[in-house]
Amino acid sequence: MSGLGGAGIGAAGASLVQRAKRRDDAAAAAAAADRAEAALASEVVATARAEIRAWWTNAQRVLGSLQGGRCLSAAEYEAQVREELKGFTSAFYRIPVRVHPERTGSPRPRSFADHVTAVSNRIVEAVHRGESGRVAGGELADLWNEGFAAHREIAVYLVRCAENASGRPYPAGSAGSGYPLPAPGPPPDGLLSPHSHPDGPPEPN
Template identity: 45%
Template sequence: MAMLETILATVSGLGGAGLGAAGAILVQRAKRRDDAEAAQAAAARAERDLTLEIVATARAAARGWLTITRRVIADLSAARTVNFDMYEEQETQRYTELTSALYRLAGQPEEFQPTRGDSPPLASQVEEASQLVRDLVHRAIQTPTATDEVAEVHSAVDAAFANVNDYLVKSTELATDRDVSPEFRAKMASPDRPNRSDPYPIGLGWRVSCLTAALLILGLSAAGAYYIVSTLLM
């Protein structure tokens, strides 16, 4: 009897140990599966956030590019003198920022890229429109530009921007998994026209940087003054 009890105890112990080991293995597998799912979710969020960042960069560059080109076209229509060097400097900057963002966006996951069918690449459309404006400005230096010629270039610029804008709106919707508001869509489709007193919005980023620096200095000065006063009153 004692021998039987010993055997049963041994078997029970081995069975419990086996169940414990199996349970530990299952727990480890579940943890690895959870970790893998968490890593995949984190990677998906990172891709989505990067896509939205690129879209925001492209949107700002597109608005700047359109503003500059529209201003030049308006000057040509009114037979005003165009500072080509000034225009080219600013247009090249915005054009480079825009096309670079479009190429980066094309490298994002397909789930964030709207279907465009057989349409020409957006960067190519922007490049073609930019070249049309440059050629028009060069010709205007020699001879007055014809109204229909200016209108044709204007249409090409607006069409390129409209295609880029539509693509960016759809990319935003795919990345956020929701439709953008009508107000936001209208704002993106109709950028504010530049102020007449600032014919070419040159140095806008520089002015913003200066304003930011000034606010930072004022903030630090205020913080320093607060610290000094607090110390004296303690």
């Protein structure tokens, strides 16, 4: 084989090696981008879950105070609710479309926000009445169950988002480490739990 032929083969081999390296580099870059996107999506979902959990925790505290006949500031609670809903909706709308369980049909973020806002408005109205009198126990029970149902529905939906973001299914009844599905907390004294209320939300499987 002539020196020229050997040089040509060597150049062709080097070119193939370079192309293979570029493919490997591109694949590695794409994989790194996918991991970064998944991590960001998981973080946004976690933020949305924390915000809606804070909303429900605060709502339970307020309902418990009303049940106990304690006077609350409606203006203060309204301000807290606005901040909680702002944080939740902001995080929810940042969740990438690809991780939503439902990618077609009516937008769930809007329906979720409307649902939570409606429950919040009813609780605010009850707090206003509680400033000058006592709120009926039956109304508080209904509000507790409505709030629980709203929180549970959203939390379960967000678990599915977290699964899609991570690519890993979570065990039934759990959302993995740090992401437990919300179990019904103890309602304020005298309030009915979702298990005992005839119209209460069923426990998800």
